[in-house]
Amino acid sequence: MTTPEAPAxxxxxxxxxxxxxxxxxxxTPEAPAxxxxxxxQQTSTxxxxxxxxxxxxxxxxxxxxxxxxxxxxxxxxxxLHAGPAMLEMVVAGYGVAYAMLLVVGGRLGDMIGxxxxxxxxxxAFGLTSLACGLAPDAWTLVAARVAQGAASALLLPQVxxxxxxxTTGKRxxxxxxxxxxxxxxxxxxxxxxxxxxxxxxxxxxxxxAVFLVNVPIAAAAWLLAARTVPETRSPxxxxxxxxxxxxxxxxxxxxxxxxxxxxxxxxxxxxxxxLAVFPFAATAFVxxxxxxxxxGRTPLVPPSLLRIPSVNSGLLxxxxxxxGFGGFMFVVAVALQNGLHFGPFAAGLSLVPLCAAFFLASxxxxxxxxxxxxxxxxxxxxxxxxxxxxxxxxxxxxxxxISVAALAPSMAVLGFGQGMVMPVxxxxxxxxxxxxxAGVGGGVMVTTQQSGLALGxxxxxxxxxxxxxxxxxxxxxxxxxxxxxxxxxxxxxxxxRLPRTVR
Numbered sequence: 077m078t079t080p081e082a083p084a085x086x087x088x089x090x091x092x093x094x095x096x097x098x099x100x101x102x103x104t105p106e107a108p109a110x111x112x113x114x115x116x117q118q119t120s121t122x123x124x125x126x127x128x129x130x131x132x133x134x135x136x137x138x139x140x141x142x143x144x145x146x147x148x149x150x151x152x153x154x155x156l157h158a159g160p161a162m163l164e165m166v167v168a169g170y171g172v173a174y175a176m177l178l179v180v181g182g183r184l185g186d187m188i189g190x191x192x193x194x195x196x197x198x199x200a201f202g203l204t205s206l207a208c209g210l211a212p213d214a215w216t217l218v219a220a221r222v223a224q225g226a227a228s229a230l231l232l233p234q235v236x237x238x239x240x241x242x243t244t245g246k247r248x249x250x251x252x253x254x255x256x257x258x259x260x261x262x263x264x265x266x267x268x269x270x271x272x273x274x275x276x277x278x279x280x281x282x283x284x285a286v287f288l289v290n291v292p293i294a295a296a297a298w299l300l301a302a303r304t305v306p307e308t309r310s311p312x313x314x315x316x317x318x319x320x321x322x323x324x325x326x327x328x329x330x331x332x333x334x335x336x337x338x339x340x341x342x343x344x345x346x347x348x349x350x351l352a353v354f355p356f357a358a359t360a361f362v363x364x365x366x367x368x369x370x371x372g373r374t375p376l377v378p379p380s381l382l383r384i385p386s387v388n389s390g391l392l393x394x395x396x397x398x399x400g401f402g403g404f405m406f407v408v409a410v411a412l413q414n415g416l417h418f419g420p421f422a423a424g425l426s427l428v429p430l431c432a433a434f435f436l437a438s439x440x441x442x443x444x445x446x447x448x449x450x451x452x453x454x455x456x457x458x459x460x461x462x463x464x465x466x467x468x469x470x471x472x473x474x475x476x477x478i479s480v481a482a483l484a485p486s487m488a489v490l491g492f493g494q495g496m497v498m499p500v501x502x503x504x505x506x507x508x509x510x511x512x513x514a515g516v517g518g519g520v521m522v523t524t525q526q527s528g529l530a531l532g533x534x535x536x537x538x539x540x541x542x543x544x545x546x547x548x549x550x551x552x553x554x555x556x557x558x559x560x561x562x563x564x565x566x567x568x569x570x571x572x573r574l575p576r577t578v579r
Contacts, residue, residue, distance in 0.1 A: 123242035127304035128251055133297050134194060135235040135255060136262045137201060137290060138228030142171060142529060143266035145221075146409035147423045148274050148283040155283065158214040160541045161340030164533055165218045167406060168336050171530030173225030176325045178526065179317075179376050179519035182233035186313035190234040190241070191305045195298060197231025202294030209287035233519065241308035257438040257499070263401070264431030264491070267409060271424020320368065320376035323361035328527060330354040335534040339542050377520050387517060389573040390505035391524050393453075396567045397497060398528030400560040403536025407556045410540070415476065415549030422480055429484045430491030437495025445500050450574040453504075456496025457568040461561060463490025468557045475550040497567075504574055536560065 123131075145152070149163045158166070185193040204224035211217035239251045273285040281288060330350045338347035368375035381387050412423040437456070445452045466486035474482055505521045536556050543552035 121242045121306045121308055123238060123247075123251070123306060124304055126300070127242075127306065128239070128254070130297060130300040130304050131194070131235045131238055132254060132258050133293075134198060134231055134301065136258050136265075137198075137294065137297070138174065138232050139259060139262035140266035140269065141205075141224065141228065141290065142167070142174070142526075143263045143405055144270040144286045145283075146405055147267050147271040147413065147420045148286050149410060150413045151274055151283040151420070152214075152217070156211075156214040156217065158217075159340060161337050162214045162218065164336045164406075164537050164541075166214075166221055167537075168332055168530045168533045169218050170221040170225040170228075171402070171526050171533065172328050172332055173222045174228050175523050175526035175530060176321065176328055177226055177229035178233055178523050180321055181229040181231070182237060182519045183314055183316050184230065185234045185237055186310035189307050189309045190237045191301065191307040193230055194234040194238070194301055194305060197227055197229075197234065198294050198298045198301065200227035201231055202291050202298070203227075205287045205290035205294065209281070209284040209291075232522070238305060238308060242306050257435055259499070259502075261431055261435040261438065263405060264427045264434060267405060267427050268424040268431060271420040271422070273420075275419055275421035314374035317368065317374065317376040320361065320365055323357060323364055324376060324523075326357040327354065327361050328530075330357050332530055332534050335531075335538060339538050377523075381517055381520060384508050386504050386506075386508040386575050387520075389570070389575070390501050391521065392573065393567055393570045394501055394505070394521070394524050395528050396563045396570070397501065398525050399532040399535065400563040400567075401494065402529030402532030403540075403556065404532070404560055406533045406537045407540045407553060411549055411553040415553065416478055418480075426480050426483050427487065429488035430494075433488045433491035434495035437492045438499045441496050441500045444496075445503065449577040450504075450571060453497055453500050453574060454568065454571045456493045456500070457564060457571055458493070460490055460493030460497060461564040461568065463487070463493055464557055464561045464564060466490075468554055468561070471550060471553055471557065501574075507575070 145166055149166070152158055152166065153160075153163055181193065181197070201224065204220055204227045207220040208217060208224060211220050236252070236255060239248065239255065243251050269289075270286045273289060274283055276285070278285045330353045334347035334350045338344070338351075341347065362379070365375040365377050366379050369378050369380060382391070408427075409423060412418045412426060413420065418426065441452060441456070463486050466489060467483070470478060470482060470486050502521065506517055536559060539559060540552050540556045543555055547555070
């Protein structure tokens, strides 16, 4: 799962290097951030338990919101006459904007203060959530979701950056472990919460409640953060790589937009043109980043990072994992409601076993990996594949009379396997990073994660929706599940490239 997620801020939390690279000055009254070269922070950098709870709440909001709309999609389609391709854009548009701007959000926090950017991100997230909840038509909703993804990219990177700068030793390890659990479980919680809100139909708001509920939560988190989150900033922040960000945006858009919209539009000329542009945009991005690093600048994605074995092997595994997970959550949400005719609440309830098992595994994984190394990921990937196979058998044999209870065993096995994989892979990616590159390494990791989630919606979602007219929902769902099972088989082989031991 997002888990996952995981940020572009200073994520040395998983490194064992000294705290010297983090700005930790004695407590003094807060001074406003000034433009220009950053200076040592002047506030207390002790993160209290309430402060930790607050930043974890801030981390959960963007992660939950990537998935919360999934169970609301059928009612959004009914009310706004959106159509399948537009529904994919509601999900993927958020993810693309989120992924493109994560590293930028982290560097802005480094420059002007992470607490300040956290507060701005919360405010922007609340306002864009309000815009989503009040959207009068599908295109307005898509635009508001893109803006909401951008707001999330300002908010999320500050979480682990603050944990890194404001905790040490065992408190830091515990905080990062809690973050890993939050990142993973938030995706399933999002769909459960979305189903509950749509079914309750608060004051007749229907699907709009899944967005409007964010407004009071963001406001409460803002008030807590203003009192409990310490201000930190980098003494030597890197400048924002504007050209690199633009090239990354072009790369993601030329890939994801045609994959998401092309099928529903009948694969018009523009979709093929964008797909043809994609390899050139990707090549230009890679060449520009290499040149920037050669010239001593700080590129958006430093190529030298990818030469670190743990980063290379971990990211290579993270891409197919998140692709499969993002597509799975989208497809299952649609299939349960349109195929099994579950209500939104029942569809969300079906994911509770997955959510609970993922959370338990994510808490156990960090301890297990110290003893068993990469074998934890191998076992988790095999367990995940077993869960998918069990789910496919349940769908094949029980359709269309499958109950929520009948889905529970396979969902629990699937969630436990995913919970053993994602937090550990995140830790592996960051385990060998030098302290000076911990932040940008975290940003690259979460950008990869969010891009994979969006790509999963675009690819597995497109496969599922394209098969619906010809084979029906059951067989389209089976095709998506078996495709993900093949992806899991590939990721299991990729686990053999991971470091044998994890720091």
